[in-house]
Amino acid sequence: MKRKLSVLLYITILLTFTALSALSQVVPRSQKPPNVALTNGKWFNGKSFDSRTVYSVNGRFKFKKPARVDSTLDLAGAWIVPPFGEAHNHNIGTGVEEWDKRAIQKYLADGVFYVQIQGNLPLKDEVKHRLSINRQNSLDVALAQGSLTSTGGHPVGLVERILLPQGYYPEFTKETLKDYRYFTIDSEADLEKKWSLILRLRPDFIKTFLWFSDEFEKRKGDSTYFGQKGLDPHLLPLIVKKAHANNLRVSTHVTNAADFHYAVTAGVDEIAHLPLLGLTPIAVEDAKLAAKRGITVITTCAIVSTLPPMILRKEDLPQVLKTQTVNLKLLRENGVALAIGSDNVTDSSVKEVEYLRGLGVFDNLTLLKMWTETTAKTIFPQRKIGEIKEGFEASFLALEGNPIKDLQNVHKIKLRFKQGFLLEP
Numbered sequence: 001m002k003r004k005l006s007v008l009l010y011i012t013i014l015l016t017f018t019a020l021s022a023l024s025q026v027v028p029r030s031q032k033p034p035n036v037a038l039t040n041g042k043w044f045n046g047k048s049f050d051s052r053t054v055y056s057v058n059g060r061f062k063f064k065k066p067a068r069v070d071s072t073l074d075l076a077g078a079w080i081v082p083p084f085g086e087a088h089n090h091n092i093g094t095g096v097e098e099w100d101k102r103a104i105q106k107y108l109a110d111g112v113f114y115v116q117i118q119g120n121l122p123l124k125d126e127v128k129h130r131l132s133i134n135r136q137n138s139l140d141v142a143l144a145q146g147s148l149t150s151t152g153g154h155p156v157g158l159v160e161r162i163l164l165p166q167g168y169y170p171e172f173t174k175e176t177l178k179d180y181r182y183f184t185i186d187s188e189a190d191l192e193k194k195w196s197l198i199l200r201l202r203p204d205f206i207k208t209f210l211w212f213s214d215e216f217e218k219r220k221g222d223s224t225y226f227g228q229k230g231l232d233p234h235l236l237p238l239i240v241k242k243a244h245a246n247n248l249r250v251s252t253h254v255t256n257a258a259d260f261h262y263a264v265t266a267g268v269d270e271i272a273h274l275p276l277l278g279l280t281p282i283a284v285e286d287a288k289l290a291a292k293r294g295i296t297v298i299t300t301c302a303i304v305s306t307l308p309p310m311i312l313r314k315e316d317l318p319q320v321l322k323t324q325t326v327n328l329k330l331l332r333e334n335g336v337a338l339a340i341g342s343d344n345v346t347d348s349s350v351k352e353v354e355y356l357r358g359l360g361v362f363d364n365l366t367l368l369k370m371w372t373e374t375t376a377k378t379i380f381p382q383r384k385i386g387e388i389k390e391g392f393e394a395s396f397l398a399l400e401g402n403p404i405k406d407l408q409n410v411h412k413i414k415l416r417f418k419q420g421f422l423l424e425p
């Protein structure tokens, strides 16, 4: 398994090396971005493309010509879209910096500038620095750091039985990962006791796990459900309250429609999956409430077919996939914000988007908006990103073709521009 992953990563590196040698150009963060006239581009306006000149002034989009223009970048008729986002992955903070670096390079090559890591090894400042994340010339990452589950809950089984043997977290053991990579919260007292430890890791948001909440009592003390249980759903509102008091958003893993219900009523900000193993659809009232509360739901649809039989029985897969499509339509029809996330360490969100396109639930325009606007907004809700608007960060991708006509054009990236600078020579 480990070897297979390494080979995959190696192939990825080979494929992206040429594109990436250009990305190593270092622009110091202290350097003030020049005023750039961006000419001959067709700019995405949220519906279609406008031919116009746009300016990057101090790293922000301006539509009016500034008093001083330092340089001109001829976009040569390219279609200009905001950068892409990946709202659910775990390929940074693996404990193996080479793996993290490869993942970062793949993201940038694929045009993904914003990534949300939904729980992994907490990254310390010096590691962030070595990986050079959250800088003008690299990837912007929001990190959950250690996530919150119950004793024996998900992701404990995954960490102990799969990730550790695969070579993740080489400097850690089962014992040292507990209450660090994940926190076990079984009571309000645990939450009180461990909350300061959770905050000490300086998370960008709080990741929580529900797993068949309607069977919580049954699964809680039963070791046959090791790794297939989650938090007591009644603790979730308390976690939300604490997190919000600390200006932290809450993201919740959900496995079935009951979990979705508990997450929505607890007032979480983000739901990290469509109900992953759901055999029955989300209740219409819960979809409506999610929309009303402005909760964003992350897709993670492509991963479902690859889940091991231990997690998802083969005979249940057709029904789970059918439910997935029903849920996507239900959430779309009720106006719930849907963000793109793969939950797949070998993906960067590109394969997830391809999978969603294949389902035929969304047209290309909708997918493009989900991938740029909605995804950027759920990862960095405080920033003006994900749209090409006056005053927004001057970050974009220049594509060789119109992605609304043919979504394959998202693979044809001519150049990348981030916060007022080219990411390529």
Ligand SMILES: [Zn+2]
Binding pocket: 088, 089, 090, 118, 343
């Ligand atoms: Zn995940």
